[in-house]
Each structure stands twice: as C-alpha cells, then as structure tokens.
Amino acid sequence: MLPLHGYETGGWYPFNKKGCIDDPKSTASVGAMLYLLAENSRLSSFFFRTQNFVPYSTIRYLGMLDGNNLIKDSNVFYRDIDLDAQTFQLPQGQSFEARGEVRIGFRQLDNERWPASSLYTLKIANPNLASELAGDAMMRIELTAEQGRPRNGVEAVSPEKFRIESVEMDHARRNYNRKDVAFQLNTMVGNGLSETHYWLDSGSIKS
Structure with missing residues (x-):
C-alpha cells in the first residue's frame, strides 16, 4: 500500500x-x-x-444498520448476494421484520465488525400504518432484486437494485401493501450520533 x-x-x-x-x-x-x-x-x-x-458489486450481505454503521449477524436480511450474476434472485418467501423506518445497508465480508455502507432508508408512506406501528403492529417485508435495463445491445444484464416485493402485517387493524412503504436511496453516513458526511466528501472507501 x-x-x-x-x-x-x-x-x-x-x-x-x-x-x-x-x-x-x-x-x-x-x-x-x-x-x-x-x-x-x-x-x-x-x-x-x-x-x-x-465494475463489480461488493454487496454480499444486506441488512439493518445500527448506530455505528455496522450490520450485526442478527440483523442480516439476505446473505450470499451476487448482483454480478445475470440470473441472481433473492430467495423467494424470505422476509424481514420491521416496526418502523430503518436504514438498510450492506457489507462485503462475513464479519459483523466489517464497516457497512448505507444504501436505503425504509420510509413509511401511509400515516395510518405509522400509527399502527407505534402500537403492536409489525411488518414483514420481502425484497426482490430488480434486473437492470439492457444497454449497448446486451439482451440480459445483472440486477442493479432492490425493490419491495411484498408487505405483510402482524397485529394490524387494516390491510396494507407495498405501496404504503417506500425505499429512499440513502448513501449518507448518518447515524444520528455524529455529523453526517456524504461518502463522496468523506473519501471513505472501506466498504
């Protein structure tokens, strides 16, 4: 080095x-x-x-970021991700629990101490859902890997991003679906405990 x-x-x-x-x-x-x-x-x-x-993807483990911008093993939603494979898809039927807005990020190595990078913020788009989540309600969210658009005559390309496939509720008074939540792109290192630095400004390429 x-x-x-x-x-x-x-x-x-x-x-x-x-x-x-x-x-x-x-x-x-x-x-x-x-x-x-x-x-x-x-x-x-x-x-x-x-x-x-x-270019290749360094997203191998996707999960919830904690206040120190780490993804504990217990907070990993999906493992062994390979977005460079054209046929890659996340496991069907696999979901994660959420009780409100959370920051979702990724890390490259199978080591919970490895620095993680922020990717999305899960936002609650329906005020009624937000009220229920403040009580006993809980969401179970399933994601899918969305294929990229063909470019330069290439017919098949690998997945480029994640999207919400389905939302199921536990202990909710109403029925809700994926339109009631949204992914907001968020590559800011903002944990609420320190100043927020955009990665292009911080120069951090640890992940």
Missing part, C-alpha cells in the same frame, strides 16, 4: 501542490479522467486496456 499524500507527480497533475499530490481523494477523479481520455485515444504515448476494468 502506497500513501499518496505528498506523492511527487510533477506539474501535469491537475490538483498538485508544488508538484505533489496534496489531497489523495483527488486521485479518484483524476483516475476517472485518465480512463475516459485513454478510452477515446486522446492521450499520446499513453495506453492501457480500459476494457480490463470491469
């Missing part, structure tokens, strides 16, 4: 300070710039195989 703070680059580096990298986080944007320029053959005497760079 090579520390990049103070690494000598010369004057070509867009964010250099006296010919050195001042903020290591800037290497992410510069790397993306070099990738794009190289892919379009706009760099003389510079070549690398951009097709060898294939």
Whole structure:
C-alpha cells in the first residue's frame, strides 16, 4: 500500500501542490479522467486496456444498520448476494421484520465488525400504518432484486437494485401493501450520533 499524500507527480497533475499530490481523494477523479481520455485515444504515448476494468458489486450481505454503521449477524436480511450474476434472485418467501423506518445497508465480508455502507432508508408512506406501528403492529417485508435495463445491445444484464416485493402485517387493524412503504436511496453516513458526511466528501472507501 502506497500513501499518496505528498506523492511527487510533477506539474501535469491537475490538483498538485508544488508538484505533489496534496489531497489523495483527488486521485479518484483524476483516475476517472485518465480512463475516459485513454478510452477515446486522446492521450499520446499513453495506453492501457480500459476494457480490463470491469465494475463489480461488493454487496454480499444486506441488512439493518445500527448506530455505528455496522450490520450485526442478527440483523442480516439476505446473505450470499451476487448482483454480478445475470440470473441472481433473492430467495423467494424470505422476509424481514420491521416496526418502523430503518436504514438498510450492506457489507462485503462475513464479519459483523466489517464497516457497512448505507444504501436505503425504509420510509413509511401511509400515516395510518405509522400509527399502527407505534402500537403492536409489525411488518414483514420481502425484497426482490430488480434486473437492470439492457444497454449497448446486451439482451440480459445483472440486477442493479432492490425493490419491495411484498408487505405483510402482524397485529394490524387494516390491510396494507407495498405501496404504503417506500425505499429512499440513502448513501449518507448518518447515524444520528455524529455529523453526517456524504461518502463522496468523506473519501471513505472501506466498504
């Protein structure tokens, strides 16, 4: 592992300070710039195989985040997730319990101490449901992996996101369904115990 703070680059580096990298986080944007320029053959005497760079999902365990941005083993909803497989689907009939709004995230390793990343917030869209959840009612929610849209002539693509498949209620006075709850995309590290930092600003790539 090579520390990049103070690494000598010369004057070509867009964010250099006296010919050195001042903020290591800037290497992410510069790397993306070099990738794009190289892919379009706009760099003389510079070549690398951009097709060898294939993005992959690090979502392996999906579950409820606690106040320390960790997913305890008891809070894992789905395991062994592989969104890079075109035919991957979450187990049918497998659900998790929720008694209100919760933050849902993921981690890569089978280790509950491994830092997790926030992904969604489960929101209650129906005020009547919110009132019932304040009492004895409980939701059992099943998710599904939603296939991505075909691009560049590719007919089949792997799943790209999760959506709510069904909602069943226990100890509720009314019937509710998946339209009464919603997923809100939330990649903020906000646990209510410290300042909230957007991951692009924090530079944290632990997960």
